[in-house]
Amino acid sequence: MILKNELLFYNPSKFREIKRYYDIFDKEILTITEYIINEGLVNDQFGVDIVIDISSLYNLSSSQFQAERIINLFDNTFTFIADIKYKKEFTEDFRFCFDEFIDFDEFISKDEDSKKVLIKKEHKKIIDLDVKELNLFFEKFNNSLYGHNKFKDDFKEAVDSFRVFNKLGEHKILSLFLMGDSGVGKTEVARAIHKSLGGENKLAKVNFGNYSSDNSLNSLIGSPRGYIGSEDGEIFIRVDGSDTGVILIDEFEKSNSTLFNYFLDVLENGKMVSSLSHEIDLNGFIIIFTSNISKEGFKEVISPELRSRLDYKGYFSILKATDKLRYVEFRINSIVNKFNKFYPDALDDDFKFDVLIEIDVNKYKNMRDLNKRIKQVFVEKLMYKMY
Ligand SMILES: Nc1ncnc2c1ncn2[C@@H]1O[C@H](COP(=O)(O)OP(=O)(O)OP(=O)(O)O)[C@@H](O)[C@H]1O
Ligand SMILES: [Mg+2]
Structure with missing residues (x-):
């Protein structure tokens, strides 16, 4: 039996960072499930290109022999990672498969260059601005959006309150629901917040008009582990690609109750969880939902649970x-x-x-x-x- 290099334990809330880290080395992360389904896959691949997430072996733990046998299919050119949740069990169960068990954070702290790459990707958030920066933010924002003076006042109030209660740990995401006529600046609000925060990349935007089918949750947050091509969905890719803590959900009313419930969860817990259990911490983020529904339609389409979790609900009327x-x-x-x-x-x-x-x-x-x-x-x- 060949002894492997090491098993790295990662925190699911940092999965995107880990993915970026391996991107630097052109390594792809795959789940062990794919090899359980098709053991022959091992022979078709170069280990140096592949990182294998073995978390799902936990479900096989009734059969430790089987789990060990699968790991031993690989030679020591492959890299192995696992959810830190299973650290205790895996360190014990796989003591004969790996010669070292370390946390990813510790592993990476030895590597200065890649640390820089990871730090650079932080999202700029409204909670991180100091008072001077905040004033500049509002000045920029108010100048780029014409009219809607009541909204501007309310938005400032909402942000002030958000910054206080976010610090106290009571308010994780600021959510705004903007309704009203077409072409009066609802989407522009999100663009203006993004720009005023200093966003240089593309704003994280998902149009729910494209998400009305039954399979929509899979496209949004990825397909479950083990599916061919299971990947984190569109919203993860968008948030990852943006450099500000702003998410725009356009045409929110076009989707279905599955997605409504998902967002109920997101607002409640302050994080997004993909179907692969990867997490993005959204603490300090602003989420803007826009919709063309009428005031009456709002109550029909949006459930009371979701309604009550929205921090601001506003109706945009035609500009003066x-x-x-x-x-x-x-x-x-x-x-x-x-x-x-x-x-x-x-x-x-x-x-x-x-x-x-x-x-x-x-x-x-x-x-x-x-x-x-x-x-x-x-x-x-x-x-x-x-x-
Ligand atoms: N109040 C405004 N201030 C600045 N620009 C605006 C304003 N309203 C609209 N615009 C400009 O008009 C265009 C359309 O605005 P926007 O995309 O925000 O419309 P919307 O309210 O989201 O409409 P829809 O419901 O059709 O999506 C954008 O290019 C935007 O820059
Ligand atoms: Mg719009």
Whole structure:
């Protein structure tokens, strides 16, 4: 029997970090279940490329002989990891299979370079800002969202309370549920929070419009252990790829009760658990749910349990004319500035004014339509100026 190098115990809440760590070495993490189903797989693989999570052997513990036999199928080029939950049992049961049992944290603390890679990936969160940074955050946020003044006040209040009670350990996730007309800035709220927190990567966004089928939970949080291609689902990939503690769930009402219940759990426990039992700690995160349902529809579609766990429920109405005008000015300015970068000083303030007066903001409820109108007038005036 060949003695293996070591068995590394990981904390499931840090699974993403561990995955990133092995990504650096181009190693893929697979579960031992796949080999239990198909033992021949061992011969097709290069051990140096593979990390095997043996946690699920715990379920075989009635047959220790069987578990040992499976581990001995592998040579010592493979790397082995297991959930720290089973440390006691595995250290005992597999004392003849591995020559060392260590915690992943301890293992990695010896490796300075990879530590840097892991630390860099922290999410920027609203709870981590100091007072000065928080003021800057609100200034930026309020400037990028036009109108909705009541919401801005409420949001500030909610954030202030969140920061206090989060510290006291009583409030893990700040949840906002935004309803209302199309194109008035609901999704923009999430984008603006992300940007104002200094987000440079893509915002973690999941559209529940794509999650209305029965199989939706699998796509969202991954398929159960042992399924072919079982992977963490979309939401884990999105959160992992983002650099801020903000999650946007668009078109929330389009999904089904399974997903509602999942989020009930997320809000309650402050963490997301994938079907592979990998966890992402969401302490300090802001989750924004958006929806086009009406005030009445809200009570019909969203269960009382979920409703009561949402920190803020707000209805976004159509923007006031003055806010729309400010938006138009902002858009014209930004288009003209971009244009002038290509053709220095081609367009002046008179041109901006000519565009502005052609746009009747009262005709538009949806800012997307307003935006189209701005572009249309811009091109018209540009053509007129050139010919
Ligand atoms: N209040 C606002 N302030 C700044 N920009 C806005 C505002 N409302 C809309 N916009 C702009 O208009 C576009 C549409 O807004 P957004 O995506 O937020 O709409 P929405 O309310 O989420 O609509 P839907 O329900 O159709 O998803 C975006 O490009 C956004 O930048
Ligand atoms: Mg939207």
